[in-house]
Amino acid sequence: MKKKVLSVLLTVAMTASLLAGCGSTGAADSAPAADASSDTADTSADASSDTAASGDVEEITWMFWDDLDATEDLISKGYKEVIDRFNSDYEGQYHVTPITTNLEEYYTKLNALVASGETPDVFIVSPGPNLTTYVEPGVAADLTSYLDADWKGSFSSDAVFAQQTYDGKIYAVPLNIAAACVFYNKEMFEEAGATVPKTWDELIDACEKIQAAGHTPITISAGTAWCLSMLAGYLCDREGVDLTKIESGEESCNNSKTIDAANKMIELSQYFQPTAAGDTNDVATAGLYNGEAAILIQGSWAIGQINGENPEFEQKCGVFQFPEIPGGNDPNRVIAKSDSLAMSSTTKHPEAAIALMKYFTDDTAQKYTAEVGGKIPVTKVEYDASKAPAQLADVMDIFTNASSTFGFYNESLFSTEAGSTFDDNMVAIYLGEKTPEQAFDDLDAWYAANKK
Amino acid sequence: MKSETKKISAVKVLIYIFLCFMVVIYLAPLLWVFSVSFKTNGEIFTNPFALPESFFIDNYVFAWTAGKLGIAMANSLFVCVITLVLSMFLGSTVSFAIGRMKWKLSGLVMVYFMMGMMIPVHCVLIPLFTRFAKIGLSNNLWGLILPYLTFSLPTTIFIMTGFFRSLPNELVESACIDGCSIYQIFGQICLPLSKTGLFVTGLMTFVANWNELLLAMVFISDDNKKTLPVSLSKFVGPYNTNYSQMFAAIVIAIVPTIIVYCAFSNQIVDGLTAGAVKG
């Protein structure tokens, strides 16, 4: 008898678990099935869920991709100051708790929170496909009405919202802008008799002279794929590649302009440091500030790192705009990247969230952005140019004279994976693994297979 | 005869030279990271192999405090100890039932548990991640403990079943005659006699979980809940990496294990080997 009971019990347990499995897979997004809840009843008290019980303080969360305490990044440090200032100014009314991860895992963690219905009230996001992922399913809130009320006027221009606007509605607020420029070692240029190049031929000429003077002309990282891809992006744009047409499928990736751009990249690669293929971003940047190479093509966020690691280099470091390719596109276009904040559409405390976002764009924060962080502020704030890094003035010049800006190529394609595929193919061209034709054909094939 | 001993000793010398070479290959990287961890970022790039100019302790202070490696170590310890205790307990009860008690389905249940040995954790990563996110177990140390426990059960059960089966029948019989209940037989007689087994399985569980990266990386995002292997990646910032502190962090991550290992190396090596032989 007992035997039977046990075997029945086991069978029941087995089938029940099977059913539970199937049931929960069938409707995976229904309420959590009863199965696992027994283990967890007492453990689900999550830090982020509710501490709001204390009085009437409105608790919000802010999610960010760098550890605020461990970071060396000046911009991240500035964000920490903003958070501290907000919490002390609004004490008793609002309180924000940061959720931090590292960049690598950021979107994984954000998506997990979104999926579990605990979207952080305010979160940082890169404009481009990443922001689109949150705008399309309605995770990010429409901020237009808040901005129009009394906020938008403080921004330097409406153009700063270009990458955050979808159908005329603004879904994220930019905090700062970094522009990709060419940094160079003035001393080395002088010694080699090279001048600041305006055109492609002059760039090649300058590299030639620097090499003749016994220095490495260019330090770049192909180990960190996006660094090389940034150069490829500039070359493509200067050649006149129209990314929107490629995205919409009107043009093939493999066209005369992209091929020309890739061939120029190969031509330039003879001036790279010999270890470019293996060097990471940091090592490549160190190559410039340690005086091993003359030219670095990098985003202006590198200024903080350059001056921080070698303060003596600040005065030797010049900046120029990526040269023109005669017969190509407008040479005053600049690659720009902004950090942007989005608000959860399901936040219970929109006022607190907006108040926090305004703290990121107030004069104190924006002054810090320019003077310490070395990035371009998004508002009309007055800052003390003498306190700001020497290179910022040049970057500002380039940026204000820019006819228009465009995003990183890898962040302008329809998905993150498309961006990585682009990066990887650029590295493959550089390493000689693929010819430009092969690489762009592969990109076309990838698009055909993956774009819906 | 004399030439014979000479020949043998020549061979011996060769063996020792080879082994010393192996020791260099094994210890040099560890010593190198130790030396680099005392350097400043600038020193690392300009002269990675020289001894550090001065002992730059700041890397360690920074890695320990701001990098939250202290917290990470506490988290790792918490997760591993709880998993260890639970897996020993749950594993040995099952093993006792399978190894000593008489029931029809015991063979089948054993096969069911042994299935776990072949299944890589990657296969359950996505379902667990989505499920845990919904019930508040992601970003929660218990969300690590449950899968760690589950994946350590198969080996524990395999080894412990062997131990329980090897116990002499007379022991259980005499206990029965003395009027012990089945729970007493398990807890007071069989379990104490299987200490070696517990030690071996405990060691295996602890070492495996202490070093586990993938689950911890996917499940935990809160800095205050990260375990040691995951915390190492913290020094890779958005646009730059803090090399010297990363080296200090690597040292902090491996030194406790090395210290424990040095103190108990023979037991650990033999224990883990015994576990692997049976597993």
Next chain:
Amino acid sequence: MDKLLKDKKAIAVFVLPAFILFTLILFIPICQSIYYSFCDYDALTKPEFVGLKNYKNLMIDDTMKIALKNSLFFLIYSCVTQLIMGLILAGLLTNIEKGRNFFKNVIYLPCVLSSAALGLLWMFIFSPKLGINQILARFGIEGPLWLMDIKGYITLPMWVIAFVALWQYVGQSMMLYMAQISGISKSLYEASYIDGCNRVKSFWHITLPLIKPMVGTAMSLNAIGSLKFFDLIFNMTEGGPNHKTEVLATHLYTQGFKYFKYGYASAIGTVLLVLCLIMTFLINKLFKSENYEM
């Protein structure tokens, strides 16, 4: 006595907690994962059944081909080299007395260390500006790009990673063989010396045949371990350059947690699962049947 040992209630108390846990955390998720592999599913949408689409995409996915190739390379490499190196080390160590423990413990040490930390460490050692290339440069040798070279069917970075894996885990194989060798009765060797065998010969004719079952155990550990391999690659190259060092586990991670293609990643997971089952089955077939001879 029998009554006591057939106590159904006690059996239930003993078995059920672990059984339920196992079902919830392992069995159900496996079923779910297999179901997801037939779905279009990303982080922010619900799974939608699409039949074999993910598997069809796997067939034409170049990265998947590389990952599969690398995983199989890794499997074969680690089985072969661990066997050879493990046997050599075990053979040498059982033949010396002085310092045996020291050498054994040093070689075993990396097995208990975090492969995440060791991966980072080796990444730096093989990076062009920091590591061995700097030493080589002192002798006027220009070292290769250890972790970035892309030439060849199996690229250099794969060999480097495979070497590091051997470095880390050979201690385990060595110990397994040593345990088995020290179990062989001394009289067998003495008899063989009387018959005129030297040490090498006796190793060949006595030791090898007698440790054959252990070879099976060690191999199955290596095989499953190398298919699961993730930490070292993730921290050394993250699958790069251009996916040349991708293995199944890293490909799964990238697709699942970088691009959030849960359905597709589940399909990769299913392939991995099937491979693991096949390997276990094969090794059992090859070695387990002879296990009883000892």
